Amino acid sequence: MTRKRFDDLGCSVACALNEVGDWWSLLVIKQAMLGTRRFVDFQNGLGIAKNILCDRLSRLVDNGVMTRVNVGEHGTRYEYRLTDKGRDLFTVVVALRQWSERWNGNKDDMQLVDRSSGEPLAQVVVQNADGEVLTVRDVLFVDENGQPLEQAG
Amino acid sequence: MTRKRFDDLGCSVACALNEVGDWWSLLVIKQAMLGTRRFVDFQNGLGIAKNILCDRLSRLVDNGVMTRVNVGEHGTRYEYRLTDKGRDLFTVVVALRQWSERWNGNKDDMQLVDRSSGEPLAQVVVQNADGEVLTVRDVLFVDENGQPLEQAG
DNA sequence: GGAAAAGGTTGCATTAAGAAACCAAATCAA
DNA sequence: TTGATTTGGTTTCTTAATGCAACCTTTTCC
Numbered sequence: 001m002t003r004k005r006f007d008d009l010g011c012s013v014a015c016a017l018n019e020v021g022d023w024w025s026l027l028v029i030k031q032a033m034l035g036t037r038r039f040v041d042f043q044n045g046l047g048i049a050k051n052i053l054c055d056r057l058s059r060l061v062d063n064g065v066m067t068r069v070n071v072g073e074h075g076t077r078y079e080y081r082l083t084d085k086g087r088d089l090f091t092v093v094v095a096l097r098q099w100s101e102r103w104n105g106n107k108d109d110m111q112l113v114d115r116s117s118g119e120p121l122a123q124v125v126v127q128n129a130d131g132e133v134l135t136v137r138d139v140l141f142v143d144e145n146g147q148p149l150e151q152a153g
Numbered sequence: 154m155t156r157k158r159f160d161d162l163g164c165s166v167a168c169a170l171n172e173v174g175d176w177w178s179l180l181v182i183k184q185a186m187l188g189t190r191r192f193v194d195f196q197n198g199l200g201i202a203k204n205i206l207c208d209r210l211s212r213l214v215d216n217g218v219m220t221r222v223n224v225g226e227h228g229t230r231y232e233y234r235l236t237d238k239g240r241d242l243f244t245v246v247v248a249l250r251q252w253s254e255r256w257n258g259n260k261d262d263m264q265l266v267d268r269s270s271g272e273p274l275a276q277v278v279v280q281n282a283d284g285e286v287l288t289v290r291d292v293l294f295v296d297e298n299g300q301p302l303e304q305a306g
Numbered sequence: 307g308g309a310a311a312a313g314g315t316t317g318c319a320t321t322a323a324g325a326a327a328c329c330a331a332a333t334c335a336a
Numbered sequence: 337t338t339g340a341t342t343t344g345g346t347t348t349c350t351t352a353a354t355g356c357a358a359c360c361t362t363t364t365c366c
Binding site: 003004006007009010011012013014015016017019021022023026027030033034035046047048064082085087088089090091092093094095096097098099100101102103104106107108109110111112113114115116117118119120121122124125126127128129130131134135136137138139140141142143144149 | 176217249284
């Protein structure tokens with residue numbers, strides 16, 4: 001019984017989860033955003049088993065989220081760096097962080113601030129084209145013909 | 154060897170992933186945002202095994218993301234509805250959707266539009282207090298003493 | 307040159323996931 | 337009212353994933 005694939009589910013969210021939806025991937029990405037580049041530093045920073053880390057890093061590389069760069073003089077010192085695609089997950093990571101802080105309190109040792117001002121960030125929100133904040137009740141899911149689907153709260 | 158717990162990792166992202174970080178939870182939540190409330194409808198809509206759906210729903214209920222409401226006359230007709238905490242994951246779901254669409258193309262049968270205007274939504278972004286858009290390079294991770302940590306891209 | 311570090315791989319035990327069968331209560335059709 | 341079907345599960349079995357520890361090779365440090 002191989003694990004269910006999500007990329008043929010006709011859903012972009014499922015497709016995203018297929019790439020970064022397991023327990024560790026987003027934490028590896030968050031660690032990379034924090035500055036970590038070396039295998040051992042990921043291992044120590046996350047407390048992840050080496051074989052799992054191997055698997056996650058190579059999967060992230062395969063999916064174009066990270067790259068493996070050879071930085072050794074003679075061959076076997078590597079760095080794992082975020083690609084543009086990986087860095088673009090910043091929104092997701094921050095949204096998850098803020099959600100957790102709103103509902104579970106701040107469990108984090110560290111804080112995220114604007115580099116130039118030192119001030120905390122604004123809350124990540126969903127907006128319409130005019131910049132108005134939208135909740136799930138303010139949107140419609142429409143099919144390819146523009147027909148709206150039922151929606152709930 | 155029980156799966157690693159993330160809620161004692163000193164990280165809000167890890168704490169969030171501990172609640173909704175497995176393969177199915179966010180899809181169940183997205184399905185609920187789409188209007189699904191009944192057990193069978195989740196099952197048909199997602200193609201998930203019943204025992205896994207049972208487990209995920211009850212875990213989401215335990216974590217306060219959904220509630221189980223008895224809607225039957227005599228006892229065993231249930232609806233699973235999002236709580237405020239669950240609805241608040243809208244930002245995360247939309248951010249994931251949009252990321253996937255930006256990098257993998259739109260794999261989705263349906264589209265998300267502003268209910269009042271019918272227009273597509275704006276891209277979810279991270280902003281500072283002044284409303285300026287920030288990337289991961291524009292932020293600093295600081296510890297509890299305000300000391301900045303190294304950061305990369 | 308010897309020791310340690312980096313980046314893995316392998317083997318084993320435990321847990322989770324998926325499919326299918328089964329089941330009891332409630333509802334629906336006749 | 338009876339019988340079938342739906343709903344919301346639970347159980348069993350097989351396969352896959354996770355975690356830990358040991359090991360291994362190349363490279364760097366002293």
